Amino acid sequence: MFLKPVLAWPLGGALLALAFVSAILLVKPIGVSTQFVIADAAVWDVINPDIITPDENAKSGYSSPNAYLNKSGGKYAANAANPFNYSFVFVLAMMGGAFLSALLKGDKPQSPSEKTMPAVWRERFGENAALRYGVSFLAGFIVLYGARLAGGCTSGHMMSGMMQTALSGYIFALGAFAAALPVAIIVFNKKG
Amino acid sequence: MELTLAIVLGALFGFALNRAGATNPQNIINMLRLNDTSLMKAILFAIGLSSLFLFGGLALGFIDPAHVSIKSAYLGVFIGGLLLGLGFALAGYCPGTGLAAAATGRKDALFFVIGGLIGAFAFTLSYGWLAEHSSFLFDKIAGGDVSLAATGNEKYKALIPVSGTLIGIVQGIAFIAIAYLIPTHILNKK
Numbered sequence: 512m513f514l515k516p517v518l519a520w521p522l523g524g525a526l527l528a529l530a531f532v533s534a535i536l537l538v539k540p541i542g543v544s545t546q547f548v549i550a551d552a553a554v555w556d557v558i559n560p561d562i563i564t565p566d567e568n569a570k571s572g573y574s575s576p577n578a579y580l581n582k583s584g585g586k587y588a589a590n591a592a593n594p595f596n597y598s599f600v601f602v603l604a605m606m607g608g609a610f611l612s613a614l615l616k617g618d619k620p621q622s623p624s625e626k627t628m629p630a631v632w633r634e635r636f637g638e639n640a641a642l643r644y645g646v647s648f649l650a651g652f653i654v655l656y657g658a659r660l661a662g663g664c665t666s667g668h669m670m671s672g673m674m675q676t677a678l679s680g681y682i683f684a685l686g687a688f689a690a691a692l693p694v695a696i697i698v699f700n701k702k703g
Numbered sequence: 704m705e706l707t708l709a710i711v712l713g714a715l716f717g718f719a720l721n722r723a724g725a726t727n728p729q730n731i732i733n734m735l736r737l738n739d740t741s742l743m744k745a746i747l748f749a750i751g752l753s754s755l756f757l758f759g760g761l762a763l764g765f766i767d768p769a770h771v772s773i774k775s776a777y778l779g780v781f782i783g784g785l786l787l788g789l790g791f792a793l794a795g796y797c798p799g800t801g802l803a804a805a806a807t808g809r810k811d812a813l814f815f816v817i818g819g820l821i822g823a824f825a826f827t828l829s830y831g832w833l834a835e836h837s838s839f840l841f842d843k844i845a846g847g848d849v850s851l852a853a854t855g856n857e858k859y860k861a862l863i864p865v866s867g868t869l870i871g872i873v874q875g876i877a878f879i880a881i882a883y884l885i886p887t888h889i890l891n892k893k
Binding site: 525528613655659679 | 705706708709710711712713714715716717718719720721722723724725726727728729730732733735736737738741742744745746747748749750752753754756757760765766770771772773774775776777779780781782783784785786787788789790791792793794795796797798799800801802803804805806807808809810811812814815816817818819820821822823824825826827828830831833834840844845849850851852854862870871874878882890891
């Protein structure tokens with residue numbers, strides 16, 4: 512039953528719920544976007560070792576001259592100094608799980624063209640791969656800048672947040688859909 | 704032990720995202736342009752079901768309230784949500800699904816992830832300036848770390864002063880009902 516490429520929505524939703532409930536039962540709510548910062552900071556620290564330094568006065572044991580990494584007692588600095596922590600490994604394993612699912616007849620691009628862009632994009636903007644890659648890159652920039660300003664993304668704010676009835680989760684979902692629905696409708700729906 | 708859990712739970716989440724169709728940008732864009740809301744139904748159903756199990760589990764003592772973690776509410780949450788929504792609609796990816804989609808061989812997702820790493824870095828560099836010159840972005844709303852329902856975790860205040868279990872269950876049923884009631888095809892029917 513779980514080997515269909517994409518499940519009917521009640522089953523897909525139930526499987527997602529299993530992941531979100533298991534995570535909060537065993538450890539803590541799921542979140543992803545912070546780990547983009549941790550990956551950046553780990554690389555930054557390799558290039559410039561002064562960016563994260565052990566500091567016994569900091570709550571996390573690490574501090575940084577960068578205000579964001581130094582926030583909350585140097586929490587991000589500490590995680591970037593030891594990237595093999597729960598949250599970072601969780602995100603790597605998430606990629607592994609998606610890869611495994613794709614191998615087991617899950618959803619994956621069926622043609623070289625679909626590897627480049629989804630059909631809905633091709634119908635609207637044509638086969639130009641550079642355009643699709645350029646817009647995807649820019650969209651990634653905006654999405655992660657926004658997610659860090661918001662303090663979370665679709666996983667952490669919208670799903671984990673709303674399931675816990677967090678006020679921030681509803682505010683985030685309101686903002687995300689207030690932008691996403693009109694933009695998708697204007698950009699992708701055929702006129703007339 | 705913690706890393707074993709990270710691997711098992713992360714892999715389960717990635718598997719679920721793929722099986723729910725969330726790693727395919729076609730499904731995300733079709734959901735957002737209201738052409739096929741199946742994925743939105745799956746997400747609403749997942750949130751509703753999760754609320755039922757979470758608040759049921761908290762009430763019955765299966766789930767430790769210390770595992771509850773409520774993020775702060777401030778104006779930047781809304782503005783960041785708008786920005787995320789804009790990119791989400793253009794690319795058909797969000798941070799988690801972009802990474803997962805790249806792992807299934809989608810090249811546009813790889814460009815999304817690289818853009819994301821640079822966007823996250825841009826925020827890391829600009830945070831200090833924003834916190835100093837645009838501090839209104841970070842002013843807390845209604846106390847910040849608050850939920851509608853009481854979770855039993857003393858760190859977070861509940862906005863509605865009745866049984867948290869009741870609110871959690873009502874919200875769970877409401878989300879599941881909405882998942883069933885939203886029409887699958889709203890715009891551009893084929």
